[in-house]
């Protein structure tokens with residue numbers, strides 16, 4: 347694999363797909379991906395791992411003063427989400443009332459546009475989360 351493709355995988359793929367790594371030796375999951383397990387060290391057997399995208403709100407805060415480029419969507423909620431597999435991710439909550447988000451709320455990953463960069467013609471996406479209403 348070339349340097350460029352490796353970098354692409356490391357930087358871009360995790361943002362789109364919640365791809366992390368798993369230590370096959372002890373079963374721990376890592377996000378962002380790690381190349382070595384802190385517990386198993388030299389015995390680590392690391393493999394790519396696709397997280398299921400479900401979890402629950404661990405902590406959250408409402409952002410009322412949005413940074414440049416985000417004005418169109420304020421106010422919004424940034425939450426720390428604990429994935430079902432254990433790791434924590436920080437992400438924006440969408441498709442919900444800002445006052446509706448609470449600790450322990452079940453959520454799932456979805457894809458949303460973050461910023462349309464007209465200068466470069468690039469539209470950036472990232473994982474965001476929506477409430478699970480079953």
Ligand SMILES: [Zn+2]
Pocket residue numbers: 369370371372373374383384385386387390
């Ligand atoms: Zn391990």
